[in-house]
Amino acid sequence: MSSHTPRIEGTHIYDTESSNRGRALNRMFFSLKDAANREKFSLNEAAYCDAHNLNDEQKRVVLERDWKRMTEIGASIFYVLKLAAIDRKSMQDLGAVFTGMSTDEFIAELRAGGRKLG
Structure with missing residues (x-):
């Protein structure tokens, strides 16, 4: 790496x-x-x-x-x-699992521009 x-x-x-x-x-x-x-x-x-x-x-x-x-x-x-x-799981369902959110929370965060790094 x-x-x-x-x-x-x-x-x-x-x-x-x-x-x-x-x-x-x-x-x-x-x-x-x-x-x-x-x-x-x-x-x-x-x-x-x-x-x-x-x-x-x-x-x-x-x-x-x-x-x-x-x-x-x-x-x-x-x-x-x-x-x-x-x-019948979507990428958003998996993203929610990976981030510890519900699918709805994950989708809302995506729509809001996602998490900011830094």
């Missing part, structure tokens, strides 16, 4: 190391782009995770829908959204 990259408390950087850690998780999420795979996942989530070689923690965060932890252990938000869509 570059020394001039600003750090925001409570956040993490998604980099090559994170991507490598989350490879199996991201592959599984990406597979959910296909309707047949979404159906398989919905029928038996645990078996679908096992078929994609998720480790115990990866499987746990999927089954528990621990959205924030998914990204902390290497999932790309762009792939997490594929799982969120199955649950």
